Amino acid sequence: FPMEKLMEQFLEQSAQAEENFYRVEEQRLQAEDRRREAEHARELHMLQMLAQVFSSGRPSSSSSSTPKPSPPARPPVISSTPPSQHTRGPPGHLKRPASQTDSFSQPPSTDPQALALPSVLERYYSLGSSSLGGMDDDIVSLVKSIVPPLTSKKHKGQDGRIGIIGGCKDYTGAPYFAAISALKVGGDLSHVFCTKDAATVIKSYSPELIVHPVLDSPNAVEEIEKWLPRLHGLVVGPGLGREDFLLKTAKEVIERSRARDIPIVIDADGLWLVTHQPAVIQGYQKGILTPNFMEFTRLFEALHHEPMNSSDHQRSVMQLSAAMGNLTLVLKGEQDLISDGSKVYSCSVEGSGRRCGGQGDLLCGSMGVMAHWAHAASTAGLIRGMNPSVVAAFGACSLTRQCNNQAFQRHGRSTTTSDMIQEIGPAFRKLFES
Ligand SMILES: NC(=O)C1=CN([C@@H]2O[C@H](COP(=O)(O)OP(=O)(O)OC[C@H]3O[C@@H](n4cnc5c(N)ncnc54)[C@H](O)[C@@H]3O)[C@@H](O)[C@H]2O)[C@@H](O)CC1
Numbered sequence: 001f002p003m004e005k006l007m008e009q010f011l012e013q014s015a016q017a018e019e020n021f022y023r024v025e026e027q028r029l030q031a032e033d034r035r036r037e038a039e040h041a042r043e044l045h046m047l048q049m050l051a052q053v054f055s056s057g058r059p060s061s062s063s064s065s066t067p068k069p070s071p072p073a074r075p076p077v078i079s080s081t082p083p084s085q086h087t088r089g090p091p092g093h094l095k096r097p098a099s100q101t102d103s104f105s106q107p108p109s110t111d112p113q114a115l116a117l118p119s120v121l122e123r124y125y126s127l128g129s130s131s132l133g134g135m136d137d138d139i140v141s142l143v144k145s146i147v148p149p150l151t152s153k154k155h156k157g158q159d160g161r162i163g164i165i166g167g168c169k170d171y172t173g174a175p176y177f178a179a180i181s182a183l184k185v186g187g188d189l190s191h192v193f194c195t196k197d198a199a200t201v202i203k204s205y206s207p208e209l210i211v212h213p214v215l216d217s218p219n220a221v222e223e224i225e226k227w228l229p230r231l232h233g234l235v236v237g238p239g240l241g242r243e244d245f246l247l248k249t250a251k252e253v254i255e256r257s258r259a260r261d262i263p264i265v266i267d268a269d270g271l272w273l274v275t276h277q278p279a280v281i282q283g284y285q286k287g288i289l290t291p292n293f294m295e296f297t298r299l300f301e302a303l304h305h306e307p308m309n310s311s312d313h314q315r316s317v318m319q320l321s322a323a324m325g326n327l328t329l330v331l332k333g334e335q336d337l338i339s340d341g342s343k344v345y346s347c348s349v350e351g352s353g354r355r356c357g358g359q360g361d362l363l364c365g366s367m368g369v370m371a372h373w374a375h376a377a378s379t380a381g382l383i384r385g386m387n388p389s390v391v392a393a394f395g396a397c398s399l400t401r402q403c404n405n406q407a408f409q410r411h412g413r414s415t416t417t418s419d420m421i422q423e424i425g426p427a428f429r430k431l432f433e434s
């Protein structure tokens with residue numbers, strides 16, 4: 001049957017052509033990203049040098065009667081520690097006496113560098129929003145330094161193409177909150193990979209999202225993998241549900257994203273998957289887990305095979321992060337505790353008493369973008385001596401809490417996550433751009 005043969009050949013050729021297209025496209029995007037990153041690094045380096053020249057050349061006389069110009073922003077390089085020492089010592093200018101640091105290192109360390117940063121972070125972030133005007137520039141600069149400058153030379157996509165794996169029949173709000181938050185923080189494109197019956201609903205919430213109804217298709221993994229070369233960050237779990245097929249797809253997508261070195265934030269039902277199969281993300285340095293207390297307890301008990309000591313959260317966070325191969329972990333709560341297994345950082349920016357559903361989705365969506373920024377900044381040598389995943393986690397936690405605070409001031413008890421999303425722009429400016 002020559003007709004059938006012809007058809008077969010045709011199909012084979014078009015599959016081949018499609019594959020070639022994606023390969024070439026992937027190479028093109030990677031080359032473009034490298035070029036833009038190098039350009040970005042050069043620009044920041046120039047700014048740094050200018051700032052240094054400016055601050056060293058500035059007249060020091062305080063008795064001068066003419067008003068002094070305000071100093072430029074602090075240069076973004078945080079430390080001169082070699083990049084191989086991520087997660088170890090803090091930036092030199094953040095050092096402080098070890099005596100003030102005891103409660104944040106588990107077990108207590110004798111290395112003054114290792115002791116210094118957590119307590120500095122704690123000292124500032126415990127101050128709450130009322131003291132935002134008096135922020136400690138050193139600490140805020142950790143997060144500020146990863147925020148890419150907005151310049152007219154940029155093209156769409158460069159500041160973040162983020163993928164959300166989640167959205168099913170029961171949950172359409174969660175992936176929407178995560179994806180729209182990624183855009184509002186400053187990511188350029190947000191892709192949602194959800195089930196067919198969730199797709200139209202999610203699309204109808206916002207024309208800004210790119211929605212792929214593929215999560216329950218038989219070749220879901222391949223459908224999603226096509227997009228991986230274009231993604232800078234992945235958020236797995238918001239509204240994913242717990243059906244076996246969906247969890248299996250999520251697992252394979254995580255594995256393939258790991259192989260491509262893409263930063264991955266895992267939340268909600270994605271954490272259910274990790275609780276049952278920790279190896280899927282264990283030891284991946286670009287992975288971040290964001291459990292609430294319940295999710296944390298489940299994960300802890302699955303890994304340690306014993307009940308958690310709930311009187312010492314800091315120790316538990318350190319233990320679990322270490323057991324996960326020094327993965328960055330955020331235990332959300334009254335204070336957010338962040339650890340990569342070597343230290344615990346506490347974020348206590350003042351929020352409010354209002355705990356509506358979806359705040360965690362805002363957090364993980366914004367963290368997806370910040371993780372991309374932080375790893376790009378680290379690759380460019382702009383943050384050294386500090387784990388980029390921790391910087392991203394810290395930035396996203398502060399931002400979510402600040403949004404909660406601002407939304408509550410306007411809406412009080414009726415505050416919802418949509419109200420918080422409205423506050424992302426002003427909150428971001430207040431924390432990281434003022
Ligand atoms: N609008 C939406 O579509 C939303 C969907 N969501 C999705 O809903 C699904 C299930 O999420 P759940 O968070 O309900 O997960 P679970 O079904 O595991 O429930 C966890 C339970 O723990 C409780 N809890 C949380 N923190 C606690 C604490 N500190 N102490 C004691 N109890 C605590 C919560 O009230 C919740 O009922 C996920 O896919 C999630 O993404 C949520 O993100 C909320 C918004």
Ligand SMILES: Nc1ncnc2c1ncn2[C@@H]1O[C@H](COP(=O)(O)OP(=O)(O)OP(=O)(O)O)[C@@H](O)[C@H]1O
Pocket residue numbers: 268291292293332333334335336351352355356357358359360361362363397400401
């Ligand atoms: N008691 C609290 N005080 C202040 N902020 C809090 C408090 N609890 C949680 N948060 C903040 O709310 C954000 C989301 O945490 P939450 O515990 O609501 O997550 P979640 O339960 O996973 O959310 P979701 O409803 O999206 O599933 C975190 O960034 C955290 O900082």
